[in-house]
Amino acid sequence: xxxxxxxxxxxxxxxxxxxxxxxxxxxLRGPRAQDRVLSLDMLYFHAMLVTLVLGIHQQSDQYFEVxxxxxxxxxxxxxxxxxFILRGEVIE
Amino acid sequence: xxxxxxxxxxxVVAMLLVLSGAFVLVSAIGFLRLGDFFxxxxxxxxxxxxxxxxxxxxxxxxxxxxESRLVLHPWLIVIVLSITVPVTTLLxxxxxxxxxxxxxxxxxxPPLTAPRGP
Numbered sequence: 001x002x003x004x005x006x007x008x009x010x011x012x013x014x015x016x017x018x019x020x021x022x023x024x025x026x027x028l029r030g031p032r033a034q035d036r037v038l039s040l041d042m043l044y045f046h047a048m049l050v051t052l053v054l055g056i057h058q059q060s061d062q063y064f065e066v067x068x069x070x071x072x073x074x075x076x077x078x079x080x081x082x083x084f085i086l087r088g089e090v091i092e
Numbered sequence: 093x094x095x096x097x098x099x100x101x102x103x104v105v106a107m108l109l110v111l112s113g114a115f116v117l118v119s120a121i122g123f124l125r126l127g128d129f130f131x132x133x134x135x136x137x138x139x140x141x142x143x144x145x146x147x148x149x150x151x152x153x154x155x156x157x158x159e160s161r162l163v164l165h166p167w168l169i170v171i172v173l174s175i176t177v178p179v180t181t182l183l184x185x186x187x188x189x190x191x192x193x194x195x196x197x198x199x200x201x202p203p204l205t206a207p208r209g210p
Contacts, residue, residue: 002099008106012147015113019120019139026124026132034129034187041180042123042136045144049116052147052166053109056154064151067169075176082183086190 001057009057013050020046037081044074101157105150112146115139129188133181140177144170 020043027039048070055063115138122135151166192200 002102004099005102005106008109012109012113015117019116022120022124032129032188032191034184034191035132037187038133038136038184039123042120042139045136045139046116048169049112049143049147052151052169056105056109056151059158061155064166064169068172071169071172071176075180078180079183082180082187085187086183 001059005056009053012053016046016050016053033085034082037078037085040081041074041078044070044078048074097154097157101153105154108146108150108153112143112150115142115146119143130185133185133188137177137181140173144173 023039023042023046027036027043030036030039048067051063051067051070055061055067119135119137119139122138123132126132126135148166148170152164155163155166189200193203
């Protein structure tokens with residue numbers, strides 16, 4: 001792995017870390033519940049991106065399935081929380 | 093480590109990763125700074141589209157060159173996100189609208205199905 005790709009991976013991971021910290025501030029400060037749900041969804045998305053970039057860094061295909069599972073779980077949990085806030089119960 | 097990936101391919105992949113990091117950072121800054129929830133729903137779309145497209149394209153290019161065959165499965169994540177993210181966004185928008193209506197906040201738009209008169 002060349003230093004160029006190494007620098008790109010480190011820069012992307014650093015950007016994701018800073019972005020996750022900023023979203024965490026909104027998660028703790030968020031005035032209402034929907035802000036917190038959207039923050040959690042974005043944190044799931046950042047974790048998925050970190051997994052994909054680590055897969056490129058390790059030159060491994062296994063990380064892709066982990067990223068797909070994280071994306072699906074993020075969708076399920078966010079929509080369940082949104083439905084709970086909207087109706088008071090998840091499954092009607 | 094394999095040394096058979098050409099340098100220009102690694103440069104392209106690194107550029108796509110840097111682009112994705114910049115988009116995600118910009119969206120997080122916007123998400124933190126904007127004032128209202130309906131305004132705040134827009135910056136995540138930047139990360140959900142350009143951020144994930146850049147990383148998936150980097151994965152497609154890098155693994156295609158690394159294994160010297162066409163590897164398209166990282167693009168599956170983009171397809172999954174393009175199906176699931178609008179559903180989540182629509183649900184959260186409806187949550188915000190519902191809570192504003194039930195709190196009777198000012199300048200909340202009325203329901204579309206309500207009778208409006210002639």
